[in-house]
Amino acid sequence: MAKTYDYLFKLLLIGDSGVGKTCVLFRFSEDAFNTTFISTIGIDFKIRTIDLDGKKIKLQIWDTAGQERFRTITTAYYRGAMGIMLVYDITNEKSFENIKNWIRNIEENASADVEKMLLGNKCELEEKRQVSRERGEQLAIEYGIKFIETSAKASIRVEEAFFTLARDIKTKMEKKLKEASNPPKGGHQLRASEPQKKPTSWLSRCTLL
């Protein structure tokens, strides 16, 4: 099968329960909004292929599967992630304070050069705001990452956020590819579609003997 994309990026969503990670994911992948999923059930990851500077980029965006609730995100969740969206809720002070803890968690578990970005979600709820835009910007500067206020519900700047993160990863990756012409080989992904033909065991191949 021909590859329908140039690059595949694995992205993660991280942040406290209820900040709208799944809604951000659905806004971006399906352009839909749904308040009925109370805690994240059955949602593993979503895929959307975007065009960026003439390249087709397949974004595979993973949700926490609710494992953030008691801070039990598996270390396996972080493997191979190239970008992480840190999400807080501008109407929830605590979720903003916890961003620092999530960053510590990322530093312990994710690859050191993972691209990060800070999202202040639910920006349509201006009247309930607890975290000012300035504080969000300040925190992002502190960690040297980009910052955007979004609304999954009102569809504000969600698209822009993912495109920005994807572009940053692409730039970093192309720079790296230029530097090292031999990228390290990854492992096998096991798939059901993998050809199931009976392997020619080395017995049958040794007909000369």
Next chain:
Amino acid sequence: MDNELPSEFDLIVVGTGLTESIISAAASRIGKSVLHIDSNDYYGEQWASFNFKSLHNCTFSNNIKKHTENSSDLLNFNNDSFNIRNFSAEWHVPEKIGIYCKNDDSKNRQIESVINDSLKLEENNENSVFLREEILNNSRKFNIDLMPKLHFARGDFIELLISSNIARYAEYKSVSRILTWLNNQIEAVPCSRSDVFANNKVSVIEKRILMKLLSLVDKNDNTTGKYTILWGNLQWYNSYFLDSKDKTFLEFLKSKKLTTNLIHFVLYAISQGTDSTSCIDGMANTKRFLNSLGRFGKTPFLFSMYGSGETTQAFCRLSAVFGGIFALNQPIAGLKLDNNRVTSLLNGSQEIKAEHFVLNIEKAPVELVNNLKVTDYISRAVLITNRSIMPSEQEHLTLLIYPPEDKGNSVTLIEMGHLTGTCPQNFYLVHLITKQQSNPKDDFKHVVANLFESNYTHLQVDGKPNMLWACYFSIPNTSDLKLNDNDHLNVHLCDGPDLDLDYDYTVKKAKDIFQRIYPDIEFLPRAPDPDEIIFGEEEQSKLNDVCISETPPK
């Protein structure tokens, strides 16, 4: 954040070992409400992987405080009889050995030379570090398995990963070579056509004998895992090898006129047997080895990248995706009894009810296991070295079977380089596994002495690799204990890791427990791919079909 757990579940799983995690995933998958809880702050129990510092400083306690309320209807979890014991860790390089690196970039450091003198290190300070410091600074690049496992490419475990769609949560690397210790040196075991041709230790006549034997074993095709082979085809084996039924595999191979070299390859390396392995086990293992060849790589084995601990987490992820609630580092105390039936879990001061309870053996209350005594232990050692046991241009993931010596047991050695995601560049991680005879250190003494340089004089550039750091410990082998013979029918105990190289037996046990709790329900049917799930108001019914909704916890 809401920290109170819901008060009622269909199933509570205590402990995050592999068996429990498989059951947790299977139960969530069919729509049961599952609470998966642990006192540890990490996943995996004795199946876990640790970074360097956390293993070096590990105490292997249960992390459970005895509950003060001493009532007769509480079964306490604080039972330490199934914990890892005899843990010791030691450095094998002096503290002040420095290395000079030609590349300042810590990611691409190449060790260029060794500086024995700390004063010189100061002079060269830009590009130099102490060797111990280099290991400590790279602590989190180590993923050190308590019990490393390999998977047969066509074993029950890999088939389950694929059929259940759990394979998407992990990445695998194939073992690139299989070695053995023969006539006091390391020899490659021929696994592929080119291996056989290239092997000058096996004569043409020997090759013919080998082919004849292996074709005989390969007769019956439609089997995969060891246990399906053993139990599904017992009949076939009985009829085929009737005269060999009571023989050992060694006697059988001798009767087929195999030479000493061939017996060594087939018995120790291919079937991973010992002199006392029965013919039927030896045949089944050989067949399993052959069946798994040619699917994913040159050898029949796969290894989960970033360590075996990832495997447990993959099952936990599936459980969470289907609504399982996960809580680690919890103040779990014990199980509450009512009329000889366990009704709830006591977590701190909260009582949480459930129909069924699945417990890891380390959490088993004394009352449930007072007839059981651990008699078997698994000896383990982990070494960090500076070179491969058999260096070559490309980096290998190596399995070495060290045959039994002096009535001892064979030792399994797995060497991992940095491409496996389990150790930093310039270092190798070596795992040793055997059935315990005296204590881990003595059990591995001969292997370590023959393959590694444990006394530091200088860093070896050729010859044996330097052992830079080592740790030893014993894991209780609980796989043969009759764990579920107690009166509490709604409590199910899961054992720890066994001596098998792979997970097939564990899969079988998890399936057995699952089917005891939920008879006649499919075990881990394929999970849908994300694009098969459609959300939206009008699609709500579809949502309920594909994934399982749950009343949100109040």
